[in-house]
Amino acid sequence: xxxxxxxxxxxxxxxxxxxxxxxxxxxxxxxxxxxxxxxxxxxxxxxxxxxxxxxxxxxxxxxxxxxxxxxxxxxxxxxxxxxxxxxxxxxxxxxxxxxxxxxxxxxxxxxxxxxxxxxxxxxxxxxxxxxxxxxxxxxxxxxxxxxxxxxxxxxxxxxxxxxxxxxxxxxxxxxxxxxxxxxxxxxxxxxxxxxxxxxxxxxxxxxxxxxxxxxxxxxxxxxxxxxxxxxxxxxxxxxxxxxxxxxxxxxxxxxxxxxxxxxxxxxxxxxxxxxxxxxxxxxxxxxxxxxx
Amino acid sequence: xxxxxxxxxxxxxxxxxxxxxxxxxxxxxxxxxxxxxxxxxxxxxxxxxxxxxxxxxxxxxxxxxxxxxxxxxxxxxxxxxxxxxxxxxxxxxxxxxxxxxxxxxxxxxxxxxxxxxxxxxxxxxxxxxxxxxxxxxxxxxxxxxxxxxxxxxxxxxxxxxxxxxxxxxxxxxxxxxxxxxxxxxxxxxxxxxxxxxxxxxxxxxxxxxxxxxxxxxxxxxxxxxxxxxxxxxxxxxxxxxxxxxxxxxxxxxxxxxxxxxxxxxxxxxxxxxxxxxxxxxxxxxxxxxxxxxxxxxxxxxxxxxxxxxxxxxxxxxxxxxxxxxxxxxxxxxxxxxxxxxxxxxxxxxxxxxxxxxxxxxxxxxxxxxxxxxxxxxxxxxxxxxxxx
Numbered sequence: 317x318x319x320x321x322x323x324x325x326x327x328x329x330x331x332x333x334x335x336x337x338x339x340x341x342x343x344x345x346x347x348x349x350x351x352x353x354x355x356x357x358x359x360x361x362x363x364x365x366x367x368x369x370x371x372x373x374x375x376x377x378x379x380x381x382x383x384x385x386x387x388x389x390x391x392x393x394x395x396x397x398x399x400x401x402x403x404x405x406x407x408x409x410x411x412x413x414x415x416x417x418x419x420x421x422x423x424x425x426x427x428x429x430x431x432x433x434x435x436x437x438x439x440x441x442x443x444x445x446x447x448x449x450x451x452x453x454x455x456x457x458x459x460x461x462x463x464x465x466x467x468x469x470x471x472x473x474x475x476x477x478x479x480x481x482x483x484x485x486x487x488x489x490x491x492x493x494x495x496x497x498x499x500x501x502x503x504x505x506x507x508x509x510x511x512x513x514x515x516x517x518x519x520x521x522x523x524x525x526x527x528x529x530x531x532x533x534x535x536x537x538x539x540x541x542x543x544x545x546x547x548x549x550x551x552x553x554x555x556x557x558x559x560x561x562x563x564x565x566x567x568x569x570x571x572x573x574x575x576x577x578x579x580x581x582x583x584x585x586x587x588x589x590x591x592x593x594x595x596x597x598x599x600x601x602x603x604x605x606x607x608x
Numbered sequence: 609x610x611x612x613x614x615x616x617x618x619x620x621x622x623x624x625x626x627x628x629x630x631x632x633x634x635x636x637x638x639x640x641x642x643x644x645x646x647x648x649x650x651x652x653x654x655x656x657x658x659x660x661x662x663x664x665x666x667x668x669x670x671x672x673x674x675x676x677x678x679x680x681x682x683x684x685x686x687x688x689x690x691x692x693x694x695x696x697x698x699x700x701x702x703x704x705x706x707x708x709x710x711x712x713x714x715x716x717x718x719x720x721x722x723x724x725x726x727x728x729x730x731x732x733x734x735x736x737x738x739x740x741x742x743x744x745x746x747x748x749x750x751x752x753x754x755x756x757x758x759x760x761x762x763x764x765x766x767x768x769x770x771x772x773x774x775x776x777x778x779x780x781x782x783x784x785x786x787x788x789x790x791x792x793x794x795x796x797x798x799x800x801x802x803x804x805x806x807x808x809x810x811x812x813x814x815x816x817x818x819x820x821x822x823x824x825x826x827x828x829x830x831x832x833x834x835x836x837x838x839x840x841x842x843x844x845x846x847x848x849x850x851x852x853x854x855x856x857x858x859x860x861x862x863x864x865x866x867x868x869x870x871x872x873x874x875x876x877x878x879x880x881x882x883x884x885x886x887x888x889x890x891x892x893x894x895x896x897x898x899x900x901x902x903x904x905x906x907x908x909x910x911x912x913x914x915x916x917x918x919x920x921x922x923x924x925x926x927x928x929x930x931x932x933x934x935x936x937x938x939x940x941x942x943x944x945x946x947x948x949x950x951x952x953x954x955x956x957x958x959x960x961x962x963x964x965x966x967x968x969x970x971x972x973x974x975x976x977x978x979x980x981x982x983x984x985x986x987x988x989x990x991x992x993x994x995x996x
Binding site: 343391392415416417418419420421422423425426441453454455457458468469470471472473474475476479480496498499523525526528529530533549551552553554555556558559560561562563565566575591592593594595 | 722727759800827832833863871878880881882886929960
């Protein structure tokens, strides 16, 4: 098993004919992802590498049974694209787009209230269940099927951690990039809940960063409800306050969101917090080897 | 994006939020003229910089006469104002806002921002202005009134009036202040703000609310639909290297150390800074050249690092993933050769064809130290520093 996506996942790609969309659709198919449809308004009826293209998400779902969507749509139109996928009752929507206005995402979140779709991102490298399905832009080959779950706010730092684990022969059940924006779909807390319920995940690594309180909320859930080990890293201990560190979400304002405060909170909740980013893999290995 | 107080107040005025009578000055003569034309005394001279804490830094002065206005202006204009929020380099003072001083009966804090965990805008209010709101909210949460706004229906009248009653404002002022809260909310939404703050909002002896200060920050991701806001950008308030970086879509922030870092991806860039610090050195900067690093972005990144005289060692940390390391390594070598990079360079590449990439770096004849893995890289960076 794994969380959110597996061999049964049938993916449609919104923006399949764009530069990013077409490039990454091919990489996803090479990895073994079942891509069943593309959506580009105005190009319905055409095909992309043999995959049928539809004008609308609803048509794509009705005709192909797609149950997940990858969104490669420019920022100005991405919020609408997410809502279209939610309206078509797609189970999992992965929005790769970077740079969506925060107020647009607030409308999206409100629109999703009470609906079944689960949103990953935006501004995420995506999600991968190694050996089964990849929806996103990460390199597949660094991953190894296994029993460690990963949730992260950043892209290349996740590759770094996955690489450390794979080199130690520690495989992953699912790796989820939750996204680097202030307002996102699934949070660390949501992902921890899913991993806790997943029989094929033994422990979880969360890769947080400065800004917001998502790590703290996850830590509260962890201390009250979770039986599995959680190893955490928080990037940005050297970041100055008041400056946006690349990600729109990575900004320390006032007393909230600083790395030191986060680390203290996570440690108090009982998570294993790694301070040196070079030692995340080693720490997981040590925990797995030690008495449970 | 940040703008000046006077620019924010111009937007306030356009939305019907009362502001003090005022004039701008960019020379001492203009300051005297402005004071004369305002025709009232006392007046307040306020240095316009993109940072708070101006009062503590001597950037806000009360004066009585046009002659005093001229004197204070000559002291402030052309200097760099240092406040608790600017760092030691300060910010250049090029414009002064000269305002009538008001008789203040009460003052309150009013702000609108985004609550990330609730995914909605929130209106914040509290008695007594002047504080830094996030800090205040964290330390004394019970003293801050918070109204969550449902984005589907927007701010409701009952919420605006509830804020007024909770602030114990005079009943006669409720209607005026409710209207003001609505105006601020409309401005926040229409202009895609990330923060709209009136600190303090004062009640005058005449019973009128006036925005004594004004702070507006905007969502960078939404600027594409607000050319009128982009036009308000004042790059003199920003670090020149950071401005240069933004032209190439690079994220650069100047720091205090001497290890120049070039990394792809914000999270890995932050982790790289942390790594260097843990190894006992100090990062000279945060530089994210984008997750999909290319030879071009590497080249522009090099230029930034070389323009910073504090940099003694360069550390390039690129996790390519899908990107081919051999192509990337050729880009790194070419840029370093063309720009005559004379500093020791520690390079850590990871991605497709990583062995080939490392070979290209080793064979280049340039001062590359090739590292594998973060721990190895950290050691080599520190060794590079001590060899100088």
